[in-house]
Amino acid sequence: MNTSKELKTCDKGHKYYKSTDCPSCPTCQQESKPSSGFLSKLSSPARNALIHEGITTLEQLSRFSEKEILRFME
Known part of the structure; x- marks a missing residue:
């Protein structure tokens, strides 16, 4: 199991770390809640x-x- 986190950037420019291929940005998710x-x-x-x-x-x-x-x- 890969547990290393990769720095990603969403379309809106938010930077976040994820250890999966899930493309959801935590900041965008919080903004849309x-x-x-x-x-x-x-x-x-x-x-x-x-x-x-x-x-x-x-x-x-x-x-x-x-x-x-x-x-x-x-």
């Missing part, structure tokens, strides 16, 4: 998975089973 609502309570990966599926409200989320929601996170 909602200040209220249920999405503001979630981690970035969970929030991004739901937004990718077009789910931005609890009403929309309630239409899915737990099994379906867990598949979004894969």
Whole structure:
């Protein structure tokens, strides 16, 4: 397992270290985090998975089973 961290720069010019190939910039993720609502309570990966599926409200989320929601996170 590679644990060395590599300095990366996002499209907005933020510099950050990552030990994986994940391109998400921690600064950009924090800037895009909602200040209220249920999405503001979630981690970035969970929030991004739901937004990718077009789910931005609890009403929309309630239409899915737990099994379906867990598949979004894969």
